[in-house]
Amino acid sequence: MFQDIMTRSAAFDLLPDHRSEVTLPGIVQLNRSIGRALRRQSASFQYYDEPAGDPELRSQLALRSARRGWAADADQFCITSGCQQSLFLALMAVCKRGDVVAVEAPGFYGVLQLLEQLQLKVVEIPASPNSGMDIQTLEETLQTWDVKACVVSPAFATPTGAVMPHETRVRLLALADQHQLAIIEDDIYGDSGWLNVPDTLKAIDESDRVIHCSSFSKVLSRDLRLGWVSGGRWHQQIVQLKLTSQLASSRFLQQGVADFIAEGGYSSFLRRYRQSLRQQRDHLLTLLGDWPVPLRATAPNGGLALWVELPPEVDTLSLYAETLKEGIVITPGSLFSVSGKFSNCLRISFAHPWNGARIAALHRLSELVS
Numbered sequence: 619m620f621q622d623i624m625t626r627s628a629a630f631d632l633l634p635d636h637r638s639e640v641t642l643p644g645i646v647q648l649n650r651s652i653g654r655a656l657r658r659q660s661a662s663f664q665y666y667d668e669p670a671g672d673p674e675l676r677s678q679l680a681l682r683s684a685r686r687g688w689a690a691d692a693d694q695f696c697i698t699s700g701c702q703q704s705l706f707l708a709l710m711a712v713c714k715r716g717d718v719v720a721v722e723a724p725g726f727y728g729v730l731q732l733l734e735q736l737q738l739k740v741v742e743i744p745a746s747p748n749s750g751m752d753i754q755t756l757e758e759t760l761q762t763w764d765v766k767a768c769v770v771s772p773a774f775a776t777p778t779g780a781v782m783p784h785e786t787r788v789r790l791l792a793l794a795d796q797h798q799l800a801i802i803e804d805d806i807y808g809d810s811g812w813l814n815v816p817d818t819l820k821a822i823d824e825s826d827r828v829i830h831c832s833s834f835s836k837v838l839s840r841d842l843r844l845g846w847v848s849g850g851r852w853h854q855q856i857v858q859l860k861l862t863s864q865l866a867s868s869r870f871l872q873q874g875v876a877d878f879i880a881e882g883g884y885s886s887f888l889r890r891y892r893q894s895l896r897q898q899r900d901h902l903l904t905l906l907g908d909w910p911v912p913l914r915a916t917a918p919n920g921g922l923a924l925w926v927e928l929p930p931e932v933d934t935l936s937l938y939a940e941t942l943k944e945g946i947v948i949t950p951g952s953l954f955s956v957s958g959k960f961s962n963c964l965r966i967s968f969a970h971p972w973n974g975a976r977i978a979a980l981h982r983l984s985e986l987v988s
């Protein structure tokens with residue numbers, strides 16, 4: 619199903635066949651910066667970029683990290699081809715086949731796929747829709763299992779949009795020290811918050827046990843395929859793994875994005891984009907208010923999606939094929955866990971404006987779940 623959703627480009631759109639032809643002004647500016655960087659390219663097309671990635675882009679990332687409480691420098695970043703690759707490199711660096719990794723449940727299905735691919739064992743820790751991973755359960759789990767790594771999304775976790783409170787973060791890092799865990803921070807939604815942008819977990823990581831993973835996919839462009847990883851004590855190993863698996867990243871793309879950030883284009887894009895997301899989330903909540911079935915929906919202040927809990931008899935997994943016949947692609951709750959739980963849940967994205975066609979699709983979906 620994961621592959622089917624991705625093949626239909628539907629991870630964040632109920633109606634991928636009805637794409638709205640909008641080009642945001644910020645994206646036009648981004649494309650210009652990339653075009654200029656491409657035209658500047660002289661002999662560099664005959665050379666590989668350095669393994670860790672373009673120094674200017676890494677400097678821009680370091681400058682931005684300071685806004686989120688983390689005084690990083692450029693050498694602490696390695697450029698990747700997206701957050702999924704960052705997570706992959708992080709898991710490769712800290713685990714070997716058969717090791718146990720703790721994840722949030724519900725949590726990002728891409729991580730579950732990685733764990734399967736790397737033949738790692740998964741232990742799911744319940745996550746609250748508001749405050750994320752339940753640290754008490756993690757603590758108890760660590761007493762029973764030899765867990766090597768823990769993957770968390772402290773800022774606007776998918777699928778719920780939960781934000782981990784400061785005191786929970788402190789407890790998580792204390793547990794990491796006590797049990798010698800690697801904490802893999804998936805921060806891909808961090809910059810999307812419209813009320814506030816939470817600090818990174820890395821900001822309070824005194825033991826260098828946090829591997830920070832992120833990308834531009836959620837807040838700028840999914841098509842750039844540009845992400846980064848800051849590997850803490852495992853950083854050199856991660857750069858080596860990137861070198862082995864990819865050799866290098868595209869230099870002109872990185873330079874174009876670095877210019878876009880340096881010229882202030884990214885900050886102004888983010889300001890406008892967050893406000894659109896906020897309006898689209900509000901609109902979705904209003905539309906859900908008209909559904910004929912009782913439901914509970916999260917109302918996150920960041921991220922691209924919310925989590926809807928329907929009556930227990932609804933099975934969103936079997937609904938997938940039914941909605942597909944009408945061109946509607948849903949993201950069933952069971953994708954977000956290996957346990958078979960959450961079969962009455964759905965992740966619904968508000969990444970796109972609620973135009974007539976999407977409103978009609980959402981209405982049709984409400985009829986099908988009733």
Ligand SMILES: Cc1ncc(COP(=O)(O)O)c(C=O)c1O
Nearest residue numbers: 700701702726776806833835845
């Ligand atoms: C929580 C989370 N992490 C990582 C990724 C992968 O991101 P990227 O497109 O940068 O590889 C996604 C994409 O859906 C995601 O939702």
